[in-house]
């Protein structure tokens with residue numbers, strides 16, 4: 001039986017708008033993935049524990065405004081510390097170009113800014129799914 | 135012993151998570167894993183929580199976790215949600231209401247989609263319960279949306295079933311009468327902060343009067359709760375624990391657990407026969423060819439199966 005790809009969509013930070021995150025979650029469901037959604041205002045610790053317990057293959061972080069340079073890398077390092085070595089982490093939101101290369105260096109493997117077609121996200125997942133562990 | 139089994143028994147949450155994935159993906163080592171952890175099972179109590187969409191199941195689970203943690207119990211949750219019949223994907227969102235517990239080491243929450251499991255989601259849930267039990271969780275809560283046969287099968291894995299109803303279901307309570315009412319042990323009327331909650335309670339009590347009452351009958355509690363206002367939860371706990379105590383005294387809990395083992399054996403046997411038989415038949419000739427023959431009316435579906443089943447029984451030897 002083919003393994004189902006599991007993806008955690010999480011919203012760190014304080015903003016309360018999750019339309020974008022919900023849209024991504026629905027689109028990924030329609031593409032055949034199992035999507036775990038945790039709701040808004042999640043601490044990096046809560047995101048990390050959820051990712052481990054749900055044994056997801058990918059974590060998508062969504063943040064509209066603000067502290068991505070602090071929060072995204074913190075999630076990556078917590079997940080690595082908890083033994084989630086193979087979890088692939090990507091992000092989305094209003095993120096300036098200058099920050100993208102910094103975040104990539106910190107282990108966020110892809111950043112999708114508003115307006116990115118959902119196809120790009122799916123392509124990213126498909127291109128990387130051979131790396132997931134079992 | 136494989137490393138994963140050892141770490142499950144030690145209660146490591148990463149290992150527990152991976153073990154459940156092995157079960158969901160039908161990993162080749164799955165059976166060894168279960169064989170090895172099985173002697174460590176038997177301490178956990180399993181509560182099933184079911185009811186119509188949006189009735190407040192996850193919110194109630196959230197409150198139950200708080201109460202159980204306050205008395206030092208370790209709690210695990212398996213939340214089953216339906217998969218899309220079109221894409222096979224799923225959105226698993228029950229965690230949203232329980233995220234306050236995400237960083238509590240004594241709580242483990244796992245979301246599971248209902249489709250794409252060998253042996254059905256009840257088979258996967260049944261094994262996941264063993265993993266959580268062996269890992270030392272005292273209470274295992276299983277949430278399903280109470281609609282179909284699949285969900286009823288999942289509920290049959292629990293020691294006690296909480297059926298959550300709410301005001302405003304309209305005729306749905308009538309529909310529920312047929313199948314789902316029978317699997318409920320404890321009836322929860324949630325959203326008691328809303329109008330008509332009393333009416334629902336009366337209706338449930340009325341329906342329950344029609345239940346068969348033999349000598350072993352233990353009255354089904356009906357509890358009013360408001361997850362929103364955090365009301366009635368202590369009563370719910372008390373009534374559920376009391377009910378469990380009573381069915382235990384009367385030997386019904388043991389009977390229930392043994393019936394579960396019987397169902398499980400049957401499920402495993404049919405699964406294995408099905409798999410072996412399919413391989414055996416398709417080894418001889420491609421299934422497509424058989425379909426073509428039946429389509430051409432060269433043989434009927436029954437004669438096809440009977441013929442092959444007979445040779446299977448005669449010639450089959452386990453490699």
Ligand SMILES: Nc1nc2c(ncn2[C@@H]2O[C@H](COP(=O)(O)OP(=O)(O)OP(=O)(O)O)[C@@H](O)[C@H]2O)c(=O)[nH]1
Pocket residue numbers: 186187188189190191192193194228231279324325326327328359360361362363
């Ligand atoms: N007024 C009122 N609203 C409630 C109560 N309990 C839950 N809700 C609300 O009902 C909605 C659904 O709650 P959930 O706990 O997600 O219900 P559920 O049964 O787990 O939902 P599904 O898993 O989607 O079937 C949420 O908006 C809750 O805030 C209650 O006691 N009173």
Ligand SMILES: [Mg+2]
Pocket residue numbers: 191192193227228277
């Ligand atoms: Mg729910």
